[in-house]
Amino acid sequence: MNNEKKMHNVLVIHGPSLNMLGLREPNIYGNTRLDDINTELKKLGKTIGICVETFQSNSESAIIGALQKNLEKISGLLINAAAFTHTSIAIRDALLLHTVPIIEVHLSNIYKRESFRHKSLIADIATGQLSGFGVNSYYLGLRAMADILNTPDS
Numbered sequence: 057m058n059n060e061k062k063m064h065n066v067l068v069i070h071g072p073s074l075n076m077l078g079l080r081e082p083n084i085y086g087n088t089r090l091d092d093i094n095t096e097l098k099k100l101g102k103t104i105g106i107c108v109e110t111f112q113s114n115s116e117s118a119i120i121g122a123l124q125k126n127l128e129k130i131s132g133l134l135i136n137a138a139a140f141t142h143t144s145i146a147i148r149d150a151l152l153l154h155t156v157p158i159i160e161v162h163l164s165n166i167y168k169r170e171s172f173r174h175k176s177l178i179a180d181i182a183t184g185q186l187s188g189f190g191v192n193s194y195y196l197g198l199r200a201m202a203d204i205l206n207t208p209d210s
Contacts (some may be wrong), residue, residue, distance in 0.1 A: 063107050064131035066198065068097055069119060070112035071138030072175045075162075081204075090190045096191075097198055104202040116144055123150040130154075132201045134194065136161045141176050148177045159197040160188050162187035185186045 064069035073080055078089035094110045096130060109130075111122045119140065122135075133156055140147050141160070151158060158181065165188030166173040179185050184200060186193040 060072055064202070065103055065107045065109065065129060066101065066127050066134060066201055066205075067122070067130045067164055067199075068094070068108060068110045068194070069071040069122060069135045069137070070110065070132070071119060071136055072114040073142050074138055075112050079198060082179075086150060092115065093191055097194060100195055100198055102124055104123045105206065106198065106202055113210050116146060120146055120167045123147070124153065124166055127153055131158045131205055133157070134159050134161055134197045134201060135178070135182075136163070136194070137178060141166070141177070141178060142154070142173055143177070143207045145177060146182065151178055151181055157183040159183055160185040163190050163193055165186060 074090055077085055077093070078087050084190065090112060098108045113119050114123070119137070133154060136153070137144065137147055137157065137160070141162070158178075160178055160182040162174065166176065168188070176185070183204065186197045186200070189196060
């Protein structure tokens with residue numbers, strides 16, 4: 057009998073301007089760069105049985121393409137759609153194609169910011185949402201995903 061744990065594939069999608077983390081409004085988003093977040097996510101993933109693949113784009117169509125391309129390749133999805141969270145019905149529709157757990161992630165607490173950021177077009181289709189914990193939102197999201205994926209169906 058094989059007691060080895062199954063390695064789950066999780067895609068992490070970073071939306072527009074997240075490639076500028078560390079430079080863009082550090083008082084809101086912190087000083088950590090996206091490459092550092094990705095490195096830490098992959099390292100954490102190895103310790104909790106998750107193979108992490110990351111993708112960042114400033115383009116709505118590229119994000120939709122990544123969601124469609126990975127439709128049957130992933131066990132779970134973490135997404136920080138950034139500004140597209142509040143505007144993109146197209147990204148929402150691409151997420152609806154997925155049957156895997158989806159965790160919405162935000163560095164800042166979107167509900168303590170401008171009113172236009174209070175509405176997430178993906179919150180109601182996500183398994184859960186983490187916002188306001190800075191870079192830890194990603195790490196907490198990945199740990200939550202591992203718990204979801206490793207909990208046998210009841």
